[in-house]
Amino acid sequence: MRKLISYIVLVSLLFHFKSYYSQNKQIDSLIKVLKTSTIDSIKLNTLNSLASKFWKIGNYDSSIHYSTIAIETFSSSNQPNPIKKKLTHAYLTLSNSYRNKSNYPPALNYLFIALKIQNQINDQQGVANSYNSIGLINERQGNYIDALKNHFLALKIRETIDDKKGVAISYNNIANIYLHQKNYEQAFNLYQKSLAIKQELGDKASLVYAYVGIANVYIGLENYSLALKNNYTALNIRQKLGDKWGIASSYNNIGNIYKHQRYYSQALKNHYLALSIREEIGDLEGIASSNINIGDILMIQKKYNQAIACLNKALNLTIKIGDVEGMRDANHTLSEGYLALKKHDLALLYYKNYITARDSMINSDASRKTTELQMNYEFEKKETATKMQQEKKDAVANAEKRKQKQVLILISCVLILVLIFAIFAYRSYLNKQKANIEINQQKKVIEEKQKEIIESIHYAKRIQNALLPNDKYINKNITRLLKK
Numbered sequence: 001m002r003k004l005i006s007y008i009v010l011v012s013l014l015f016h017f018k019s020y021y022s023q024n025k026q027i028d029s030l031i032k033v034l035k036t037s038t039i040d041s042i043k044l045n046t047l048n049s050l051a052s053k054f055w056k057i058g059n060y061d062s063s064i065h066y067s068t069i070a071i072e073t074f075s076s077s078n079q080p081n082p083i084k085k086k087l088t089h090a091y092l093t094l095s096n097s098y099r100n101k102s103n104y105p106p107a108l109n110y111l112f113i114a115l116k117i118q119n120q121i122n123d124q125q126g127v128a129n130s131y132n133s134i135g136l137i138n139e140r141q142g143n144y145i146d147a148l149k150n151h152f153l154a155l156k157i158r159e160t161i162d163d164k165k166g167v168a169i170s171y172n173n174i175a176n177i178y179l180h181q182k183n184y185e186q187a188f189n190l191y192q193k194s195l196a197i198k199q200e201l202g203d204k205a206s207l208v209y210a211y212v213g214i215a216n217v218y219i220g221l222e223n224y225s226l227a228l229k230n231n232y233t234a235l236n237i238r239q240k241l242g243d244k245w246g247i248a249s250s251y252n253n254i255g256n257i258y259k260h261q262r263y264y265s266q267a268l269k270n271h272y273l274a275l276s277i278r279e280e281i282g283d284l285e286g287i288a289s290s291n292i293n294i295g296d297i298l299m300i301q302k303k304y305n306q307a308i309a310c311l312n313k314a315l316n317l318t319i320k321i322g323d324v325e326g327m328r329d330a331n332h333t334l335s336e337g338y339l340a341l342k343k344h345d346l347a348l349l350y351y352k353n354y355i356t357a358r359d360s361m362i363n364s365d366a367s368r369k370t371t372e373l374q375m376n377y378e379f380e381k382k383e384t385a386t387k388m389q390q391e392k393k394d395a396v397a398n399a400e401k402r403k404q405k406q407v408l409i410l411i412s413c414v415l416i417l418v419l420i421f422a423i424f425a426y427r428s429y430l431n432k433q434k435a436n437i438e439i440n441q442q443k444k445v446i447e448e449k450q451k452e453i454i455e456s457i458h459y460a461k462r463i464q465n466a467l468l469p470n471d472k473y474i475n476k477n478i479t480r481l482l483k484k
Contacts (some may be wrong), residue, residue: 041082212253
């Protein structure tokens with residue numbers, strides 16, 4: 001068994017070496033930028049990038065270190081909104097690191113600080129992301145009612161601001177809660193909705209969570225072949241992305257399916273692969289989960305002492321990090337192990353601890369509150385849709401009124417122009433008539449004057465004819481004179 005474990009760890013480390021080396025080069029480059037930069041926005045961006053890089057490779061302590069530097073350096077109240085917005089990124093990364101270390105109180109505390117800043121600067125997408133993260137921590141604590149409440153708050157904001165990627169994530173997270181409650185139909189429908197949006201957006205990083213969710217539904221329905229298919233699809237994507245936490249999670253999921261199929265050697269192989277990665281990245285909750293899973297299989301194989309050793313290690317970790325669900329599972333299997341070894345006192349003790357942990361997770365009106373949250377969400381969604389439809393109708397009606405008013409104004413303007421034109425035409429007609437009258441009067445005066453002139457000429461001619469001898473008389477006298 002030890003040789004098998006050593007071999008598995010060696011293969012796992014070799015597989016992750018390439019991505020780890022690449023990440024280290026990026027980190028070195030960012031540290032150089034941090035040392036040389038004097039511009040606040042660049043320094044803050046670099047600190048955030050360093051914190052994110054360390055978080056992705058599972059170095060949560062370094063991630064906390066750089067996030068803390070960013071907060072201590074730039075958390076003064078007089079910072080401009082763009083700096084405050086980037087500062088919330090530091091708080092969120094800090095919260096994520098504590099969450100992955102399963103230290104939930106500071107994780108929640110930093111989320112609430114980020115949420116307060118986001119509300120102050122009206123960063124609605126940031127507010128939705130914070131509610132989402134709070135819901136994830138509620139889920140890990142086994143507080144499914146608060147988890148649903150926060151996920152529905154995130155979903156409502158994301159739908160309002162048309163954040164498709166965020167909506168898909170919220171669908172996935174709400175489906176996870178329904179899965180815990182064995183409400184497979186609603187869980188499956190939401191996973192499918194989430195998957196469709198993520199495929200449309202080409203979001204490979206979060207696409208895997210829909211595949212994992214669908215696989216878990218198939219596990220609940222005991223359709224293990226489809227469950228394996230979806231988990232291997234998720235594993236391939238995570239390996240390409242170099243997502244260590246996700247790869248470990250996929251190995252864990254595949255191991256659980258092989259356990260259901262009673263392929264115990266295959267199950268152990270995958271659980272040890274998951275355990276080696278989780279120990280490498282310091283994922284305490286994951287380490288506890290892997291030890292519980294390994295202990296379960298060893299118990300089935302009747303290797304009770306080995307199983308109990310793994311389960312005790314897991315139980316100590318779950319108590320340390322406050323993982324109630326893990327405490328429940330570890331105590332239950334430990335009780336069975338001690339019962340098999342006929343150590344009845346210890347078996348009874350761990351069974352009582354199991355009952356205590358189990359009961360602390362049970363809420364008698366959980367189903368009712370879940371239904372209420374779902375109904376409230378659906379009601380608010382329908383109310384919003386109705387309001388939007390009414391607003392749309394009002395907008396159409398107002399547009400029609402504006403259009404009618406514009407047409408009326410246009411017709412009035414045309415009529416006024418026609419009236420003005422008619423007035424000008426009528427005035428022109430009157431002026432023309434007046435001119436014609438004046439011309440006729442002038443013509444008449446001229447004609448009268450012409451008549452007077454002609455009459456004067458005729459009169460003068462008559463006088464002339466009366467006073468002067470005529471041609472015949474003159475010719476006669478001329479002839480008479482010539483004869484003399």
